Amino acid sequence: MKHGLRVGVLALQGAVDPHKAHLEALGCEFVDVRTRAVLEKADFHGLILPGGESSTMLRLLNVFEMKQALVDYANSHPVWGICAGSILMAKHVENPEQESFGFIDLDVRRNAYGRQLDSFTCELAGMREAAFIRAPQFTRVGPGVKVLAEHGGEPVWVEEGRHMATSFHPELAWERPSPVHQAFLNKL
Numbered sequence: 001m002k003h004g005l006r007v008g009v010l011a012l013q014g015a016v017d018p019h020k021a022h023l024e025a026l027g028c029e030f031v032d033v034r035t036r037a038v039l040e041k042a043d044f045h046g047l048i049l050p051g052g053e054s055s056t057m058l059r060l061l062n063v064f065e066m067k068q069a070l071v072d073y074a075n076s077h078p079v080w081g082i083c084a085g086s087i088l089m090a091k092h093v094e095n096p097e098q099e100s101f102g103f104i105d106l107d108v109r110r111n112a113y114g115r116q117l118d119s120f121t122c123e124l125a126g127m128r129e130a131a132f133i134r135a136p137q138f139t140r141v142g143p144g145v146k147v148l149a150e151h152g153g154e155p156v157w158v159e160e161g162r163h164m165a166t167s168f169h170p171e172l173a174w175e176r177p178s179p180v181h182q183a184f185l186n187k188l
């Protein structure tokens with residue numbers, strides 16, 4: 001394993017498995033995070049909150065009593081939120097409003113790029129294609145948030161400190177390994 005890195009992926013719901021090939025291509029071990037005990041043990045260096053459905057993820061985090069363990073983990077480790085995961089990481093969520101964790105000083109609008117039928121791929125400046133699937137729009141980024149990529153003049157990849165968020169799915173459209181996965185590993 002490259003540098004002995006282990007990366008967890010919250011595996012309650014959503015696009016979990018596509019990350020495995022990207023992480024393994026970078027020499028990292030993929031860790032399924034399905035229980036509070038695994039999250040509390042924190043036997044991995046960073047955590048990916050995958051795309052999926054953010055309100056379902058919140059409900060499952062409550063059912064499995066994992067919310068506080070997630071907050072505790074994020075207080076000391078890098079976390080990357082993708083699409084629905086970025087919604088969970090935001091400070092404020094609209095369309096409709098819902099609970100989020102505020103790991104990044106970011107406001108998001110759910111499903112801003114349209115419904116499932118409106119999903120699309122596009123090239124981001126200087127990078128390969130990005131898949132937008134019922135993607136959120138980053139409507140406000142705080143002063144300490146760095147914008148790493150834009151689409152149509154809107155931020156779609158941001159970072160703040162040890163955390164990052166993408167409104168698109170690099171694990172679905174890009175060859176392995178994606179440069180976004182590499183950028184996350186650089187934070188570990």
